[in-house]
Amino acid sequence: xxxxxxxxxxxxxxxxxxxxxxxxxxxxxxxxxxxxxxxxxxxxxxxxxxxxxxxxxxxxxxxxxxxxxxxxxxxxxxxxxxxxxxxxxxxxxxxxxxxxxxxxxxxxxxxxxxxxxxxxxxxxxxxxxxxxxxxxxxxxxxxxxxxxxxxxxxxxxxx
Ligand code: PNS
Numbered sequence: 001x002x003x004x005x006x007x008x009x010x011x012x013x014x015x016x017x018x019x020x021x022x023x024x025x026x027x028x029x030x031x032x033x034x035x036x037x038x039x040x041x042x043x044x045x046x047x048x049x050x051x052x053x054x055x056x057x058x059x060x061x062x063x064x065x066x067x068x069x070x071x072x073x074x075x076x077x078x079x080x081x082x083x084x085x086x087x088x089x090x091x092x093x094x095x096x097x098x099x100x101x102x103x104x105x106x107x108x109x110x111x112x113x114x115x116x117x118x119x120x121x122x123x124x125x126x127x128x129x130x131x132x133x134x135x136x137x138x139x140x141x142x143x144x145x146x147x148x149x150x151x152x153x154x155x156x157x158x159x
Contacts, residue, residue, distance in 0.1 A: 004028040005082040011043045012149045016123035020088040037070040057146040074109040084113040090124045
């Protein structure tokens with residue numbers, strides 16, 4: 001596969017996301033990590049901050065690039081000539097939402113393909129929402145996020 005598109009809110013990126021990016025990078029020539037602007041929920045980090053944090057976390061991966069997108073995912077997919085969207089599937093609880101999104105996107109654009117990758121077991125319980133909650137309540141987030149993300153989170157919550 002040539003171009004895989006990995007979209008998400010990434011508020012912020014965590015080790016589970018990074019695991020999926022690394023797996024996609026093994027399978028594809030190019031991975032475009034796309035940060036959604038209009039996620040319909042209040043983000044802790046701005047779009048620029050989320051892009052910067054992903055760039056720092058993926059610096060070791062030559063074939064990975066990071067972009068922000070606005071509007072429909074199917075339009076961004078067509079614009080960059082993606083071959084498939086990659087999404088991480090952690091547990092059965094993710095399945096219904098992911099299934100609905102994949103089929104709706106295919107309805108909007110018949111060429112749209114979605115490939116699901118499972119992160120390694122140590123990351124399947126991770127979510128950005130939980131990482132933020134743990135940080136807010138003074139818990140240790142070091143094992144769950146890349147170091148620049150941990151620093152950015154602590155700085156944001158202190159301000
Ligand atoms: O990390 P998330 O929040 O689960 O990512 C969801 C995301 C950003 C991939 C999804 O909300 C999306 O594709 N948004 C762009 C707008 C769009 O195309 N909506 C219709 C999807 S069926």
